[in-house]
Amino acid sequence: MTTRLALGTYRCQAIPEAAARAAASGAQWIDTAPNYATGQAQTLLAPALAAHPALRISTKAGFFTAATGTDAVNAGVLTENQAAARHSLAPGYVRWQASRNRDQLGREQLDLVLLHNPERAHCGDRRALHHAIRDAFEVLEEEAAAGHVAGYGVATWAGLEEDAFTVGELLALAAEAAGGQHHMAAVQLPVSLVMMTPITQSLEGRGPLPAAAAAGLRVMTSAPLHGGELPNIVDQELADLIRPGLTPAQACVLAVASCPGVTDVLLATSSAPHWREAAEAVAQPCLTADQLREITGVLASP
Missing domain, CATH: 3.20.20.100 (NADP-dependent oxidoreductase domain)
Incomplete structure (x- = not known):
C-alpha cells in the first residue's frame, strides 16, 4: 500500500477547518478518539x-x-x-x-x-x-x-x-x-526519528511493522514530529542528509513515510502551510533502506 498523509486530531486545533482542508487535499483518513x-x-x-x-x-x-x-x-x-x-x-x-x-x-x-x-x-x-x-x-x-x-x-x-x-x-x-x-x-x-525502534527493527526484518505488513494490516504512525519537538532537534544539515531541499519538518515526515510497512502518517495540524509541506514530503520518492540506516545511525551516535 502507498503511504499517505492522514489527519490526526489529537491536540489538533480548529478541527472542522483541518478536516475540510485534509479532505480537499485528497487525504483518505481522519483519526480521532x-x-x-x-x-x-x-x-x-x-x-x-x-x-x-x-x-x-x-x-x-x-x-x-x-x-x-x-x-x-x-x-x-x-x-x-x-x-x-x-x-x-x-x-x-x-x-x-x-x-x-x-x-x-x-x-x-x-x-x-x-x-x-x-x-x-x-x-x-x-x-x-x-x-x-x-x-x-x-x-x-x-x-x-x-x-x-x-x-x-x-x-x-x-x-x-x-x-x-x-x-x-x-x-x-x-x-x-x-x-x-x-x-x-x-x-x-x-514512529519518528526520536522513537526509532520500529524503524531500526523493520530494517532488520523484525518488529511490528514487518509483522503488520505481512498480515496485510494498515499501519498508522502517530507523532511523526514527536509532538512538534523534532523540527527543533533536526538541524538543516541532517535534513539535507535525508533529502536536500527539504525543511527539517519535511525531512522527518519523509523518514517515517519511507519506513517499510507504513501506510498512513498521522499529522495533527490545523495550519495550512504545515499540512501542505507535510503532503509535499510524503509525495517525495521514498528513502532507501540504506539511507534510513545511515540516518538512524547518525541519530544513534553519541
Whole structure:
C-alpha cells in the first residue's frame, strides 16, 4: 500500500477547518478518539464527514473523559470505580462506546475502531491483558457482523515496544475472538526519528511493522514530529542528509513515510502551510533502506 498523509486530531486545533482542508487535499483518513478535544472531537468532525462521505474514519475505545464516564455509569456499562480510571476495555463499555462513536460522528458504519492504549489495562499482567483484549475483540467482531464496524485494531503508545503484546499475538487473539476469520485490520503506533525502534527493527526484518505488513494490516504512525519537538532537534544539515531541499519538518515526515510497512502518517495540524509541506514530503520518492540506516545511525551516535 502507498503511504499517505492522514489527519490526526489529537491536540489538533480548529478541527472542522483541518478536516475540510485534509479532505480537499485528497487525504483518505481522519483519526480521532472519544477523549480528544476534551470529548468534543467527534462531534466537531461530524459536519466534515457528512460533507465528504468518501473520508474514512478511525476512532477508538478505551480512554474517555469524566463526562463520558458519568454517562457510561448512568447507562449501566461501567461502575463508578471503573469510570474513575478514565480507561476501560470492559465489553459492555466497548459496545456502548462504539455505538456512541457512530452517533457522534454521524456514521452508520465506522471504518476502524481501535482499542486505545490497551496496555493501560492490567499493567504488568500479560495474561489478564490478553484476556481483556480478546474479550474486547469479541465485541468488535459482533459489531462487524452487525455492519456497524468495518474493521478494528489497536492504537498503542508503548504496548508493542514494551512487549505487552506483539502483532502476532494480537492477530491470534482476533482469530480466537472471531472463531476463525477475523476483522482485525490495523495497528497504530508512534514512529519518528526520536522513537526509532520500529524503524531500526523493520530494517532488520523484525518488529511490528514487518509483522503488520505481512498480515496485510494498515499501519498508522502517530507523532511523526514527536509532538512538534523534532523540527527543533533536526538541524538543516541532517535534513539535507535525508533529502536536500527539504525543511527539517519535511525531512522527518519523509523518514517515517519511507519506513517499510507504513501506510498512513498521522499529522495533527490545523495550519495550512504545515499540512501542505507535510503532503509535499510524503509525495517525495521514498528513502532507501540504506539511507534510513545511515540516518538512524547518525541519530544513534553519541
